[in-house]
Amino acid sequence: MLSCPTAMFLAWGPDLLCFYNDAYRPFLGYRLDAALGRPFREVWASIWDEIAPLVEATLAGESRTLTDLMLDLSRDGRPERSWWSFTYSPVLDDDGAVRGLFCVTAETTARVLGEAALRESEDHFRHTVELSPQVAWTCDPSGGITSYASRWLALTGQAPGEPLGDGWVRALHPDDVAPTLAVFAASLASGDPVDVEYRIRVAATGEHRWMRAHARPRRDEAGAILRWYGVVEDIHDRRLAEDALRGLNRTLERRIAEALAQRKLWADVFETTSALVAALDPDYRVLAANRAYADEFARLYGVRPRAGDDLLALLDAVPEEREAVRSLWGRAVAGEEFTVVAEFGDPERRRASYEIRFTVLHDGDGRRIGAFQYATDVTERLREQAQLARAEDALRQAQKMEAVGQLTGGVAHDFNNLLTIIRSSVDFLRRPDLAEERRRRYLDAVSDTVDRAAKLTGQLLAFARRQALAPEVFDIGARLRSVAEMLDPVTGARIRVVMRLPDVPCHVRADVSQFETALINMAVNARDAMRGEGTLVLHLECGRPLPVIRGHAGSPGPFAVLSVVDEGAGIAPEHIDRIFEPFFTTKEVGKGTGLGLSQVIGFAKQSGGDVAVASRLGEGTTVTLYLPEVAPPQAGGATDAAAAEDAGDGCSLCVLVVEDNLEVGRFCTQILEDLGHACVWAHNAEAALAEMERSPDRFDAVFSDVVMPGIGGIALARRLRDQHPDLPVILTSGYSDVLARDDAHGFPLVRKPYSASQVAQALRTIAGRLSRRRSDRR
Known part of the structure; x- marks a missing residue:
């Protein structure tokens, strides 16, 4: 109890005298100096009303567990709101009678407040979306609607859930369905933003109104589309005004000289819209402006434009605004038709954002005589979009921090367990009177634990797609047959393994060790799901396409498809999206690390494939691994390599060791010397190149670390290959981002932590080749 890092206390005897460990001391606050050995009721008199029922139940022989209970501990003498989780257990004397209670506790205030803040953020996000006049929506990479604002239901009369997938299309005007879907399909295929206009039937009135849908994709770090985010806005009035504008333009082209008729038509058409409409000639004089444009200009700049006014002269007091207006109208009167979002207004009065469409104006003979401007105020819309983006960023950050906390906690837990075994074994090995049998047992425990730590690191790197792979081309069916022999002791005698393999070979390029893992x-996982009894089916198919998995785009292939089918309990729907998270497991404590499927998906993704999971509760689960299929490998080479290894036994080499870590360097040179090789140790790549320049024929091989300051190991190896093509170079690394991203570096790799036998094996191959070359010269 005293050495445990978890806070706990013992209350013993008739008066329940308090004893506690160091982790519990901060909870006592100002009570600390007088708490040890004092009656429990006196120590916690301030909260006795809340905890007295727990104490009574515990002393009656019951164990109680409470989660997130709000208590006012007043640790510094002032009231405070804090939350706690704890368990109360009765403590028995030698006769079995309850003589006290034992409590394990932890403060959960930070988590409770964090969850409350997250809920508030999510509620704020929902209100922001629902109060917007636009209809927000999202869809998956294949175009299926996954969410929408409830305003869409109010507009269209569709039932809740009906718009999901492609159900939203049923609200469109029949004539607009085909062209709208064509635009959607083109954007989904290219990744370009969606921008399409269509009509929907408004449920309240039965009329069809024009809508504009636009969306942009959100991508992952690799550039793959995760989801589309978009909005639908009502542009019916704008469309009518634009149609009227085009009609007016045609009318003005025919009747430019009829000024009175022109003014009447302008008033009839444009004084009925809230859009800001104006027309200028090439000299920036106002030809016409509707009331909405003149009112907004007066609000922004304090002056009201009229026909014949020089618009630029009206802006002399705000030169920056004048130049912005000159630039935009200059493009329009020069013949360019375009749409832009711009911000205008005197900073001392009001700034606003506008979506402006410019249209060229011609006379009856087709001559360009000016331009129209059609603008709408989008200030509030942009502000709401920015607010929505901030809410989304806050939510993503909270989710990211939760995942990081889960990952680091799991890594620390597993590595501390492994380090405990190593440290305890080393302590016993230091005893001079330790029996030989027990010495071997502790040495075996250290060796096994190092292997387990290396495997844990490999699984983490595989999940992160940062494992340094050693891919090769192999027949996956043949490999399955050989691995099947290892599955019997893994799955147990009560599980029958059935293989369904194709008659033809099926080759993939992947790391064989990672594939077997x-x-x-x-x-x-299948064994545990079936509780050690049932039928496990391994089904392999060749030449299959890769379907859409978890929103990721598919591929025509060909792919080798390996399905592992069990008859277990299945996976609950609420867990199916989390099974690939590192350290997530539904197994009992001590029954699994939660890294198995993380390694599977990391290996699959890094090898160019993917993993799909299908499951039904009570019926079983199918985990399907997709790997790209490749052409068979070229024959030959294996026999010569084996002969080279055999010829290398007993051959002494002069090895240049390149290692910047002093402890690892000393250990490596000691291994090589114990293996009978001569060594020269360079502490970095620059020193190694200097050694080669002094005596280029001295060394038979180079054994170099990859990650070093200055010139890295791969760059050193490539330079040595250019300067000394016949000099073998062996690389070693615990992890390298370069190796993880590019496995085709062309050099043999010994992974850290390495053993003496692994180093000996790598050098034996080189020694064999060297021996054969010397024999050939003789």
């Missing part, structure tokens, strides 16, 4: 991880 992924297969065993899937088999172990």
Whole structure:
């Protein structure tokens, strides 16, 4: 109890005297100096009303667990709101009678407040979306609607859930369905923003109104589209005004000289819209402006424009605004038709954002005589979009921090367990009187634990797609047959393994060790789901396409498809989207690390494939691994390599060791010397190149770390290959981002942590080749 990092206390005897460990001390606050050995009721008199029922129930022999209970501990003498989770358990004397109580507790205030803040953020986000006059929506990469604002239901009369998938199309005007879907399909295929206009039937009136839908994709770090975010806005009035504008333009082209008729037509058409409409000639004089344009200009700049006014002269007091107006209208009167969003207004009065469409004006003979401007105030819309984006960023940040906390906690837990075994074994190995049998046992425990730590690191890197792979081309069916022999002891005697393999070979290019690990991880999960009894089916198919998985785009292939099918309990729907998260597991404590499927999906993604999971509760689960299919490998080479290894036994080499870490460098040179090789140790790549320049024929091989300050190991290896083509270079690394991104570096790799036998094996191959070359010269 005293050495445990979790806060706990013991209350013992008739008066329930308090004893506690160091982790509990901060909870006492000002009570600390007088709490030890004092009656429990006196120590916590301020909250006795809340905890007295728990104490009574515990002393009656019951164990109680409470989560997130709000208590006012007043640790510094002032009232405070804090939340706590704890368990109360009875403590028995030698006769079995309850003589006290034992409590394990933890403060959960930060988590409770954080969850409340997250709920508030989510509620704020929902209100922001629902109060917007625009209809917000999202869809998956294949175009299926996944969410929408409730305003869409009010507009169209569709039932809740009906717009999901492609159900929203039923609200469109029949004539607009085909062209709208064509625009959607083109954007989904290219990744370009969606911008399409269509009509919907308004449920309240039965009329059809024009809408504009625009959306942009959100992508992951690799550029793949995760989801589309868009809005639908009512542009019916604008469309009518634009139609009227085009009609007016045609009318003005025919009747430019009829000024009176022109003014009457302008008033009839444009004084009925809230849009800001104006027309200028090439000299920036106002030809016409509707009331909405003149009112807004007067609000912004304090002066009201009239026909014949020089618009630029009206803006002399705000030169920056004048130049912005000159630039935009200059493009329009020069013949360019375009739409732009711009901000205008005197900073001391009011700034506003406008979406402005410019249209060229011609006379009856087709000559360009000016331009129209049609503008709408989008200030509030942009502000709401920015607010929505901030809410989304806050939500994503909260989710990211939760995932980081789960990952780091799981890593610390597993590595501390492994380090405990190593440290305890080393402490016993230091004893001079330790029996030989027990010494071997502790040495085996250290070696096994190092292997487990390396495997844990590999699984984390595989999940992050940062594992340094050693891919090769192999027949996946043949590999399955050989691995099947290892599955029997893994799955147990009561599980029958059935393989369904094609008659033709099926080749993939992947890391064989990682593939076998992924297969065993899937088999172990299937075994645990079936509770050690049932039928496990391994089904392999060749030449299949890759379907859309979790919103990621598919591919025509060909792919090798390996399905692992079990008859277990299945996966609950609320867990199906989390099974690939690192350290997420539904197994009992101590029954699994939660890294198995993380390794599977990391290996699949890094190898160019993917993993799909289908499950039904009570019926079983199918985990399907997709790997790109490749052409068979070229024959030859294996026999010569084996012969080279055999010829290398007993051959001494002169090895240049390149390692910047002093402890690892000393250990590596000691291994090589114990193996019978001569060594020269360079502390970095620059020193290694200097050694090669002094005596280029001295060394038989180079053994270099990858991650070093200055010139890295891969760059050093490539430079040595250019300067000394016959000099073998072996690389070693615990992790390298370069190796993780590019496996085709062309050099053999010994992964850290390495053993003496692994180093010996790598050098034996080189020694064998060297021996054969010397023999050929003789």
